[in-house]
Amino acid sequence: MSDRSLPMRFARPGAGGFLGYLAVVLIILWSLEGAGWSADRLISSPPKLADFFDRAWPPSTHNLDRLAWKMVETLQIAIAGAAIGIVLSVPVALLAARGVLVGRGVSLAVRTILGFIRAVPDLAWALVFVVAVGLGPFAGMLAIVVDTIGYCGRFFADDMENTDPGPAEALTATGARRLDIAACATIPAALPAFVSTSLFGLEKAVRSSTILGLVGAGGIGIELKVGFDLFDYPTAMTVILMIAVVVIGVEQIGAMLRAAIMGQAR
Amino acid sequence: MPLDHPATHLTGTVTDLQATGLAKSFGKARPVFEGLEFRIRRGECVALVGANGTGKSTLLRCCLGLITPDSGRVSLLDQDMVTIKGPARRALRARTGLVGQKHNLVPRLSVLSNVIHGLLGRHSGPRYWVQGLAPAAARTAAFAALDKVGLADLALRRADQLSGGQSQRVAIARALVGNPRFLVADEPCASLDPQAGEEVMALFISLVKREGVTVLFTSHNVQHALSYGDRILGLQGGRIAIDARARDVSAQDMARLYV
Ligand SMILES: Nc1ncnc2c1ncn2[C@@H]1O[C@H](COP(=O)(O)OP(=O)(O)OP(=O)(O)O)[C@@H](O)[C@H]1O
Ligand SMILES: [Mg+2]
Numbered sequence: 001m002s003d004r005s006l007p008m009r010f011a012r013p014g015a016g017g018f019l020g021y022l023a024v025v026l027i028i029l030w031s032l033e034g035a036g037w038s039a040d041r042l043i044s045s046p047p048k049l050a051d052f053f054d055r056a057w058p059p060s061t062h063n064l065d066r067l068a069w070k071m072v073e074t075l076q077i078a079i080a081g082a083a084i085g086i087v088l089s090v091p092v093a094l095l096a097a098r099g100v101l102v103g104r105g106v107s108l109a110v111r112t113i114l115g116f117i118r119a120v121p122d123l124a125w126a127l128v129f130v131v132a133v134g135l136g137p138f139a140g141m142l143a144i145v146v147d148t149i150g151y152c153g154r155f156f157a158d159d160m161e162n163t164d165p166g167p168a169e170a171l172t173a174t175g176a177r178r179l180d181i182a183a184c185a186t187i188p189a190a191l192p193a194f195v196s197t198s199l200f201g202l203e204k205a206v207r208s209s210t211i212l213g214l215v216g217a218g219g220i221g222i223e224l225k226v227g228f229d230l231f232d233y234p235t236a237m238t239v240i241l242m243i244a245v246v247v248i249g250v251e252q253i254g255a256m257l258r259a260a261i262m263g264q265a266r
Numbered sequence: 267m268p269l270d271h272p273a274t275h276l277t278g279t280v281t282d283l284q285a286t287g288l289a290k291s292f293g294k295a296r297p298v299f300e301g302l303e304f305r306i307r308r309g310e311c312v313a314l315v316g317a318n319g320t321g322k323s324t325l326l327r328c329c330l331g332l333i334t335p336d337s338g339r340v341s342l343l344d345q346d347m348v349t350i351k352g353p354a355r356r357a358l359r360a361r362t363g364l365v366g367q368k369h370n371l372v373p374r375l376s377v378l379s380n381v382i383h384g385l386l387g388r389h390s391g392p393r394y395w396v397q398g399l400a401p402a403a404a405r406t407a408a409f410a411a412l413d414k415v416g417l418a419d420l421a422l423r424r425a426d427q428l429s430g431g432q433s434q435r436v437a438i439a440r441a442l443v444g445n446p447r448f449l450v451a452d453e454p455c456a457s458l459d460p461q462a463g464e465e466v467m468a469l470f471i472s473l474v475k476r477e478g479v480t481v482l483f484t485s486h487n488v489q490h491a492l493s494y495g496d497r498i499l500g501l502q503g504g505r506i507a508i509d510a511r512a513r514d515v516s517a518q519d520m521a522r523l524y525v
Contacts, residue, residue, distance in 0.1 A: 164370075166366060166368050166370035167370045167371065167372045169332060169364075169366070169370065170364055170366060170370040170437070170440070171383055171386055172332060172359070173330050173332060173359060173362065173363065173364035173450075174359060174360065174362075174363060174364070174383070174384055174385075174386055174387040174440075174441075174444060175355070175356040175357065175358070175359030175360035175361075175362075175386070175387025175388075176356075176383070176386035176387055176390075177356065177386070177390050179390075180386045180390050180391070180394065180395070181386075183392070183395050184372060184375075184379075184383050184386065184394075184395050185372050185383075188372050188373075188374045188375055189372060189373065189374070191374060
């Protein structure tokens with residue numbers, strides 16, 4: 001037996017650690033205050049919510065074909081925007097990935113720009129494009145394109161940086177150019193990850209496209225806004241349910257495709 | 267310990283690789299090696315041996331300019347590998363090849379496409395990315411290289427559906443398709459079973475001998491080093507401990523490298 005004793009289950013926090021916990025608690029309390037925390041309003045909300053559901057239920061069915069077409073338009077915005085965004089993301093990601101085509105400096109600059117694109121919310125992009133190209137689905141599609149580039153450009157770049165460097169090194173040793181190495185070794189190795197990332201991008205695009213209508217950028221979101229504005233809660237409820245069904249459906253299909261593709265790549 | 271005297275031994279022959287005062291360290295750690303001096307003559311097959319972590323792979327990478335040494339010079343095929351840049355460096359690399367410990371094939375592409383990639387040092391662009399688009403001459407050359415390693419039947423098989431030995435033979439075909447003058451092989455048989463390792467090594471050496479390619483290879487198999495190498499370079503403690511013709515090196519000399 002050595003003279004070592006069993007370690008304690010939990011380390012006692014030092015003074016610094018204690019101050020850290022205290023700071024976190026204070027920040028959370030301070031934030032709740034800023035967010036207008038009100039116990040009274042929270043307690044009085046269930047009856048109002050119940051009243052809303054009472055008036056919204058059953059969901060309206062008499063506008064169903066118009067709503068369905070709006071939903072189709074929503075999906076068209078999402079698919080077109082995501083497709084263009086994904087294609088444009090590949091060259092962008094090649095410039096964002098460290099050591100693939102460019103060095104640290106350029107890749108850092110491109111990643112910073114992509115970070116900015118992601119930091120701007122999709123609704124803000126939609127507002128910008130409504131100003132640029134006018135109301136309607138085209139503005140929404142452009143917003144989805146930009147949003148998708150921000151997302152896929154960054155994660156495609158990560159996917160490429162995470163590939164096995166061996167094949168790229170072997171081609172470097174034969175004197176291949178960087179673009180050839182990217183096309184022959186890096187991109188083929190990252191392809192399954194690209195597909196998976198693209199499917200996430202499409203899911204994100206579908207989710208975004210359902211609310212772009214709130215700012216007049218096309219899609220079913222406008223029906224939601226009109227429903228609430230006119231106190232037509234049954235129609236609003238129908239729209240909410242349709243969005244839920246479509247978003248969940250797209251996520252399920254995406255998960256299935258991903259599983260199929262990942263399984264295929266060894 | 268037998269040590270050649272380069273002056274008497276190398277007169278009248280062409281030098282393909284010459285390292286002078288080569289040193290490399292990673293970060294603040296002790297240098298992996300320091301003050302390395304050696305030369306490799308045209309057509310020679312040199313075995314680089316040494317214990318794990320003595321810097322064999324690092325040395326090979328320095329020789330091919332894949333990493334930059336801290337100091338010293340590498341003259342490869344009469345050019346300075348350390349300072350050469352851009353198109354000149356690519357042209358020089360087009361005359362060299364690398365076979366790694368892992369085969370490093372691109373898994374999702376066909377065997378033939380992988381071999382065609384060996385031509386990327388001389389050619390560039392989408393026509394050399396996949397075999398379906400490749401010019402007839404490139405496909406013919408790649409197919410001939412595959413035939414030499416006995417895998418012509420598997421030309422359109424996906425590279426990730428090969429056994430380890432087959433993969434390594436494809437990697438050899440890829441390294442040879444561009445007719446390199448100088449070939450580096452880092453433990454080409456490390457991932458293979460003894461039988462496959464023997465076959466791949468014998469095939470590799472016979473091909474490079476037939477084409478007169480200069481070879482620098484590493485191996486942890488003392489028998490491989492002694493029988494396939496014309497000359498042995500032994501690394502120990504960051505220095506060259508053996509530099510001698512293989513037939514002058516005894517098994518005890520080799521064993522001393524690993525203590
Ligand atoms: N990229 C790197 N960064 C930091 N240290 C490295 C790097 N590459 C190699 N080293 C270190 O350099 C030393 C030599 O490594 P190297 O791979 O060249 O040895 P080796 O002789 O090829 O070994 P093995 O026989 O196991 O292949 C080791 O101590 C290793 O940890
Ligand atoms: Mg090694």
